[in-house]
Amino acid sequence: AQKITQTQPGMFVQEKEAVTLDCTYDTSDQSYGLFWYKQPSSGEMIFLIYQGSYDEQNATEGRYSLNFQKARKSANLVISASQLGDSAMYFCAMRESTNAGKSTFGDGTTLTVKP
């Protein structure tokens, strides 16, 4: 079974609007971390935001927020006020205690921001 599922291969959003990128995960660990990365066409993976499994508050970093619903095992990324520079591939990832610290990545969602 997939540990990280990103069901949206591609998404479009109008500039200045908000967009939600979906991520669901599968783990039996009590302690784990969830991450979102952005990969522009240049190829570099850029860390965006982190959520720990014990964090009660949803993580926020500037225009990025993580909608963490633990019971549903979802960790959706919300980008507010989209900009043209947000066009990129976005990856959700998880690191589990029992997986010897290895991270698992989803297949990614390609976001295109339209002017």
Added chain:
Amino acid sequence: DVKVTQSSRYLVKRTGEKVFLECVQDMDHENMFWYRQDPGLGLRLIYFSYDVKMKEKGDIPEGYSVSREKKERFSLILESASTNQTSMYLCASSLEWLGLAGSVTDTQYFGPGTRLTVL
């Protein structure tokens, strides 16, 4: 800011050649990782290292080896390159593995990637 650098952005090699991909991080991170990224297959972990001279196999170690003689440097070696190793290779580092996930210190920082073509 964390800086992870990789020796080459683009590399073209011939089948059977020995290939070295170098990765250097400047933030005294304990952990380093090598991934390959292929269309439709996402990121797959090849090897990782918790400390100097320590290495652990990832999900696809076959055909690769690694070396970590110094804390800041993690090398990926293709002993005899094959065409199916044509891929984008990404190096990453993270501060430390506390043995319990759920810490922001688990955050991995990536280099710019090396696009390797094996002819």
